[in-house]
Amino acid sequence: MFRSGLNLCKNRGIFEIESHYDRIIQSCNNVTHLTQIHSVLTTTGIIKHSVHLGARIIIKYSDFLHLQSARSVFDATDHQSSSFLWNTMLRAYANNGFSSDALVFYSVMRKTGFLPNNYTFPFTFKSCAANLMPTYGKVVHSEVIRTGFGSDVYVEAALVDMYAGCGLIEDGRKVFEKMSKRDLVCWTAMITAYEQAERAETALCLLHQMQQEGFLMDWITTVTVASAVGQLGDTKAGQAVHAYAIRNAFIHELPVVNSLIAMYAKCGEVEIAETIFEHTKQRNIITWNSMLTCYTQNGLANETLALFEQMKLFDINLNEVTALILVSACSDLGSRQHAAKFHDFIVQNKIDINLTLWNAIMDMYAKCADLDTALRMFKEIPVNQLDVSSWNTLISGYGMHGFGKEAVKLFNQMKNENFHPNHITFTSVLSACSHSGLVNEGKKFFEEMEIFSVTREPKHYACMVDMYGRAGLLNEAYDLIKNMKSQANDEVWGALLLACKIHGNTNLAKVAADNLFHLEPHHTGYYVLMSNIYADSRNWQEVGNLRHNMKNSDSFTRNMYQKVEKMVIELKMVDYVPDSSCVFHDVEDEDKHGLPFFINKNLRVFSDCV
DNA sequence: CGTAAGGTCG
Numbered sequence: 323m324f325r326s327g328l329n330l331c332k333n334r335g336i337f338e339i340e341s342h343y344d345r346i347i348q349s350c351n352n353v354t355h356l357t358q359i360h361s362v363l364t365t366t367g368i369i370k371h372s373v374h375l376g377a378r379i380i381i382k383y384s385d386f387l388h389l390q391s392a393r394s395v396f397d398a399t400d401h402q403s404s405s406f407l408w409n410t411m412l413r414a415y416a417n418n419g420f421s422s423d424a425l426v427f428y429s430v431m432r433k434t435g436f437l438p439n440n441y442t443f444p445f446t447f448k449s450c451a452a453n454l455m456p457t458y459g460k461v462v463h464s465e466v467i468r469t470g471f472g473s474d475v476y477v478e479a480a481l482v483d484m485y486a487g488c489g490l491i492e493d494g495r496k497v498f499e500k501m502s503k504r505d506l507v508c509w510t511a512m513i514t515a516y517e518q519a520e521r522a523e524t525a526l527c528l529l530h531q532m533q534q535e536g537f538l539m540d541w542i543t544t545v546t547v548a549s550a551v552g553q554l555g556d557t558k559a560g561q562a563v564h565a566y567a568i569r570n571a572f573i574h575e576l577p578v579v580n581s582l583i584a585m586y587a588k589c590g591e592v593e594i595a596e597t598i599f600e601h602t603k604q605r606n607i608i609t610w611n612s613m614l615t616c617y618t619q620n621g622l623a624n625e626t627l628a629l630f631e632q633m634k635l636f637d638i639n640l641n642e643v644t645a646l647i648l649v650s651a652c653s654d655l656g657s658r659q660h661a662a663k664f665h666d667f668i669v670q671n672k673i674d675i676n677l678t679l680w681n682a683i684m685d686m687y688a689k690c691a692d693l694d695t696a697l698r699m700f701k702e703i704p705v706n707q708l709d710v711s712s713w714n715t716l717i718s719g720y721g722m723h724g725f726g727k728e729a730v731k732l733f734n735q736m737k738n739e740n741f742h743p744n745h746i747t748f749t750s751v752l753s754a755c756s757h758s759g760l761v762n763e764g765k766k767f768f769e770e771m772e773i774f775s776v777t778r779e780p781k782h783y784a785c786m787v788d789m790y791g792r793a794g795l796l797n798e799a800y801d802l803i804k805n806m807k808s809q810a811n812d813e814v815w816g817a818l819l820l821a822c823k824i825h826g827n828t829n830l831a832k833v834a835a836d837n838l839f840h841l842e843p844h845h846t847g848y849y850v851l852m853s854n855i856y857a858d859s860r861n862w863q864e865v866g867n868l869r870h871n872m873k874n875s876d877s878f879t880r881n882m883y884q885k886v887e888k889m890v891i892e893l894k895m896v897d898y899v900p901d902s903s904c905v906f907h908d909v910e911d912e913d914k915h916g917l918p919f920f921i922n923k924n925l926r927v928f929s930d931c932v
Numbered sequence: 933c934g935t936a937a938g939g940t941c942g
Contacts, residue, residue, distance in 0.1 A: 479936040510937040577939040611940035
């Protein structure tokens with residue numbers, strides 16, 4: 323009956339009216355205008371009979387994020403007859419961040435008796451992933467098979483993506499493997515899945531297979547590959563991706579440019595990233611954020627702030643990612659002045675402060691040694707929103723500034739309030755104990771890890787070794803390492819080596835150093851530390867041997883020497899007297915200060931750095 | 933009528 327009605331409408335007149343309004347709706351650029359057209363189409367009754375126009379308005383409303391108006395169009399139309407309208411409404415929800423509404427809508431659709439089709443499933447899976455509902459995703463997956471859409475490439479690509487998005491990469495891979503025909507989109511989806519799971523090597527291996535089967539990367543694949551190469555920090559491969567992007571004119575796609583900047587940033591190629599950035603005239607917020615991050619990631623927090631000043635001159639709205647980057651740069655600088663300024667800036671620009679950003683701001687204050695402000699912010703978090711990382715931030719903040727007792731107090735309070743400490747909590751509290759010489763507390767907490775079923779990782783052992791080491795309990799430290807279930811890494815042996823340096827135990831130092839040279843043969847810091855220990859015991863022969871071994875230092879090391887030299891000058895200007903027993907040459911004390919020396923991030927080289 | 937892969941931080 324309905325079909326005959328529809329056929330009646332399908333005369334030439336209706337068709338012309340449809341295409342007329344279609345053009346108007348498409349060119350509509352504000353909601354007010356759209357609402358007017360909507361009401362005209364409603365009063366004339368056209369919309370009731372035109373599935374096509376109904377869908378157009380639904381999509382247009384959803385472009386303006388007016389999902390309620392879109393829904394009212396759907397409800398007023400003859401949707402009962404058309405799976406197209408159901409799919410359009412589902413798409414409106416799924417593609418605009420209303421993923422839970424999408425799933426509710428899907429279940430309404432099923433209850434109404436409408437059969438989903440190859441257009442329905444991709445939107446549904448996208449929403450399952452956005453809601454992190456793999457269990458529901460699996461239910462829908464079985465419906466895919468039951469309804470016979472199991473070998474549709476669109477549906478399969480969406481399935482791969484859904485499983486990967488929920489962290490079930492192996493389930494995604496199974497779907498991928500079973501596909502009879504794979505297109506570029508499926509390959510890219512699978513490669514992206516590995517890239518997102520930080521398995522860059524697998525991602526590139528799969529890319530190779532894809533190319534073997536004759537597929538060429540398009541610009542979207544290029545974006546993913548650039549991210550994977552960035553994870554590996556492989557400049558050579560990065561330049562190959564860059565060249566490929568230029569050859570294929572993908573450089574005109576902003577996401578490609580942005581991913582290249584981020585890639586070079588992770589490869590440590592600040593200057594190349596800068597060049598690309600300078601040549602990009604149409605920058606969006608992601609371009610700026612990528613360049614800001616580039617500086618922060620490469621230890622150039624001051625450059626981050628300088629670029630931010632430049633950014634303010636452009637008409638760009640910052641987002642919460644920008645805020646996070648700035649806060650993290652400020653944490654690196656440890657400047658209280660900047661901290662307060664940025665916090666203020668974030669509030670004034672009405673950037674949405676979620677818990678992650680709130681914790682980052684707290685962390686910034688903590689790193690700037692403004693623990694009062696950090697604590698105040700902590701107390702402002704409603705109890706039902708408090709999470710483990712809020713506690714971790716505070717505990718590590720107190721610990722790193724030598725307030726071990728406060729850190730311990732907070733840790734106990736946290737347990738009393740039934741929060742479950744994680745591996746980071748234990749790292750923070752053990753490190754706090756080690757820096758404040760709280761050996762008994764540290765031992766107790768190390769035991770407690772079992773109660774909270776937190777696996778003891780090498781970094782936890784490193785804290786304990788450091789703690790015993792500082793307290794002069796070298797045998798306890800060494801015994802702990804010998805009894806480790808997993809293999810001790812460089813952090814653990816490094817902590818022991820430092821302890822040996824502090825307490826002048828050359829024999830045990832040799833054991834630690836041998837392990838370190840085996841584990842990290844190119845890490846010059848350990849050679850320096852060991853040669854310092856030999857220098858302490860006036861064994862110049864061994865000092866010479868070690869120095870010879872580390873001669874082939876790379877450009878990174880040279881840069882480091884220059885930076886340290888500059889730092890020493892600055893330190894001298896504020897009357898800091900270096901502990902020159904760390905300098906590893908046989909020279910008189912006044913000469914030692916003029917020699918270059920090496921510093922590493924964990925401050926293991928200087929015995930006067932705690 | 934039209935569907936799937938994609939950039940910044942953590």
